[in-house]
Amino acid sequence: MWYRMYILGEVITNLNKNRVLTITSIFTIFLMLLLVGVFGIFLMNISYNSEYMNDMLEIKIFIVPGADEYREERIWEALVEDDRIRHLEFESNEQAFEKAKEIYDEEMLASLGPEILPASYTVRLKDDAVLKDFVLFAEGLPDVYTVDYHTESFEFALSLSRWVNIVSGGLAILLGTLSLFLISNTVRLAMASRVDEVIIMKYIGATESRIRLPFMLEGVTIGFTGAILAVLLVSYIYNQIFNWFITKGTEEVFISGLRLIGVKETVLVVLFSFFTLGIMLGTFGSFIAIRKNLRV
Amino acid sequence: MINFNNVTKVYKSGTEALKNVNLAIKKGEFAFVIGPSGSGKSTMIKLIMKEEEPTGGELYVNGLDTRDVDRYEIPTYRKKIGVVFQDFKLLPNKTAYQNVAFALRVTNTHGRQIRKMVPQLLAVVGLLDKANDWPGELSGGEQQRVVIARAIANNPDLLIADEPTGNLDPRTSLEIMNLMYKINQMGTTVLVATHDKSIVDTFKQRVIVLDEGRVTRDIPEGRYVV
Ligand SMILES: Nc1ncnc2c1ncn2[C@@H]1O[C@H](COP(=O)(O)OP(=O)(O)O)[C@@H](O)[C@H]1O
Ligand SMILES: [Mg+2]
Numbered sequence: 001m002w003y004r005m006y007i008l009g010e011v012i013t014n015l016n017k018n019r020v021l022t023i024t025s026i027f028t029i030f031l032m033l034l035l036v037g038v039f040g041i042f043l044m045n046i047s048y049n050s051e052y053m054n055d056m057l058e059i060k061i062f063i064v065p066g067a068d069e070y071r072e073e074r075i076w077e078a079l080v081e082d083d084r085i086r087h088l089e090f091e092s093n094e095q096a097f098e099k100a101k102e103i104y105d106e107e108m109l110a111s112l113g114p115e116i117l118p119a120s121y122t123v124r125l126k127d128d129a130v131l132k133d134f135v136l137f138a139e140g141l142p143d144v145y146t147v148d149y150h151t152e153s154f155e156f157a158l159s160l161s162r163w164v165n166i167v168s169g170g171l172a173i174l175l176g177t178l179s180l181f182l183i184s185n186t187v188r189l190a191m192a193s194r195v196d197e198v199i200i201m202k203y204i205g206a207t208e209s210r211i212r213l214p215f216m217l218e219g220v221t222i223g224f225t226g227a228i229l230a231v232l233l234v235s236y237i238y239n240q241i242f243n244w245f246i247t248k249g250t251e252e253v254f255i256s257g258l259r260l261i262g263v264k265e266t267v268l269v270v271l272f273s274f275f276t277l278g279i280m281l282g283t284f285g286s287f288i289a290i291r292k293n294l295r296v
Numbered sequence: 297m298i299n300f301n302n303v304t305k306v307y308k309s310g311t312e313a314l315k316n317v318n319l320a321i322k323k324g325e326f327a328f329v330i331g332p333s334g335s336g337k338s339t340m341i342k343l344i345m346k347e348e349e350p351t352g353g354e355l356y357v358n359g360l361d362t363r364d365v366d367r368y369e370i371p372t373y374r375k376k377i378g379v380v381f382q383d384f385k386l387l388p389n390k391t392a393y394q395n396v397a398f399a400l401r402v403t404n405t406h407g408r409q410i411r412k413m414v415p416q417l418l419a420v421v422g423l424l425d426k427a428n429d430w431p432g433e434l435s436g437g438e439q440q441r442v443v444i445a446r447a448i449a450n451n452p453d454l455l456i457a458d459e460p461t462g463n464l465d466p467r468t469s470l471e472i473m474n475l476m477y478k479i480n481q482m483g484t485t486v487l488v489a490t491h492d493k494s495i496v497d498t499f500k501q502r503v504i505v506l507d508e509g510r511v512t513r514d515i516p517e518g519r520y521v522v
Contacts (some may be wrong), residue, residue, distance in 0.1 A: 006407075008399060025391045186418060196385065196465060197387060200387070200398070200399075201402045202374075203345070203381070204374065204375070204399045204403060204446075204449075204450065205370075205374035205375030205376075205377075205378050205403055205450065206371060206402035206403055207370065207371040208368075208371070209403055210371075210403075210404065212400070224470060248387070
């Protein structure tokens with residue numbers, strides 16, 4: 001075990017010799033992971049909220065309060081005929097009242113009865129593109145009190161996530177390539193400064209893997225260090241956002257009812273993926289340098 | 297130990313460095329290879345180290361046909377051969393002790409073993425008191441002693457040296473040669489390539505004379521006579 005510990009010391013000494021390039025490499029990996037982290041967490045949260053987002057594609061058609069069964073039936077018939085509709089569900093005012101009881105204080109509702117709430121039809125369209133047309137149509141039906149839908153905020157979130165996907169994906173690939181290039185250059189420089197050592201190792205009978213090991217570890221150390229820094233910063237930032245969100249965020253944020261993934265789960269995912277990515281890039285970066293420059 | 301069987305080496309450039317060399321060096325022997333610059337001494341050593349391949353004939357080292365030693369077997373093969381080369385210097389950023397320890401470490405020797413062996417090796421070459429000196433603080437002869445300690449660190453069967461006294465004064469050269477002889481007396485086969493005739497003469501060991509890639513003379517307990 002002792003000679004393995006020795007290798008680590010060797011690695012750190014050598015990285016320190018090429019300090020500027022080492023730090024640049026670490027910083028690039030750090031930046032890349034930061035980017036992947038920030039956008040990754042954003043996308044994770046969007047998909048986490050997609051259930052809610054789907055609810056937002058629902059159209060709620062409220063019937064004038066106090067309407068009788070005949071008038072409710074008349075709307076039902078108009079909707080059932082419509083082939084734009086995929087899913088249709090009726091909610092009576094009693095059902096709505098039961099739901100309200102779950103959400104609001106019993107006392108608050110004690111003096112009231114179900115008649116204060118309207119009955120409604122919940123509609124999901126086959127193609128959400130015709131949503132606006134359909135809403136106009138539904139609003140025109142007799143005894144319809146109001147029609148609820150969230151199209152704008154939803155479309156905005158959807159297109160935002162699409163753009164975030166493309167931009168962050170592209171940037172991450174760019175930074176990933178750059179960090180690969182920088183790591184392999186750091187390792188290449190390390191090898192150039194230790195040609196004598198490599199020659200001696202060859203003559204002495206060190207195995208190829210033993211000769212490569214310190215160089216390999218140099219790349220891995222760079223990746224690992226970048227990952228640690230990125231994990232720390234991303235976890236801190238997310239924790240801050242999360243705390244802000246649960247204290248006063250919900251009132252101010254443009255879509256209320258949005259939920260965030262817990263800090264612990266997020267940090268765990270970040271930890272795992274950052275270390276995997278960092279170490280993979282480090283290994284691959286040194287591999288490129290070694291393959292090109294170390295003929296044993 | 298070493299058998300050159302009609303060995304020829306033609307470099308890619310077309311230079312014929314060795315021509316039909318036949319040679320047998322027995323286990324435990326001490327032999328000089330002598331000849332003017334360009335006569336093929338280093339080439340012989342490179343073939344033994346498997347740094348170059350013969351273009352004709354066969355070369356056996358330690359009972360192995362060198363052609364049968366695969367790429368991945370080279371480290372094990374080289375571990376059995378200690379080398380003292382001109383371009384095989386000490387690492388300047390390591391002390392005498394660390395330079396010797398390095399050879400053991402990169403061949404995966406355990407730490408406890410290293411701490412036991414390095415002082416013994418330095419004692420063999422007579423440099424125990426300079427264990428913590430940096431190469432820059434050591435004289436040329438002392439540096440060469442450390443190189444020899446490093447070469448024998450993995451207890452090789454064979455020690456080969458290419459111009460080991462190249463940059464040393466006659467007195468120091470003799471000391472280094474004495475050290476190699478002492479190592480030979482401890483059981484290691486030793487092969488020394490040199491163009492230094494005076495040294496060869498004082499030792500009265502086997503002398504193999506190379507000239508333009510051919511073995512022209514092979515003198516047991518010989519003197520090198522021009
Ligand atoms: N790598 C090489 N490529 C081409 N020619 C070489 C190479 N190494 C040595 N030679 C040539 O082979 C001949 C023998 O060289 P060498 O074995 O180094 O002799 P010595 O060590 O006795 O001086 C010389 O003519 C030299 O120029
Ligand atoms: Mg030579």
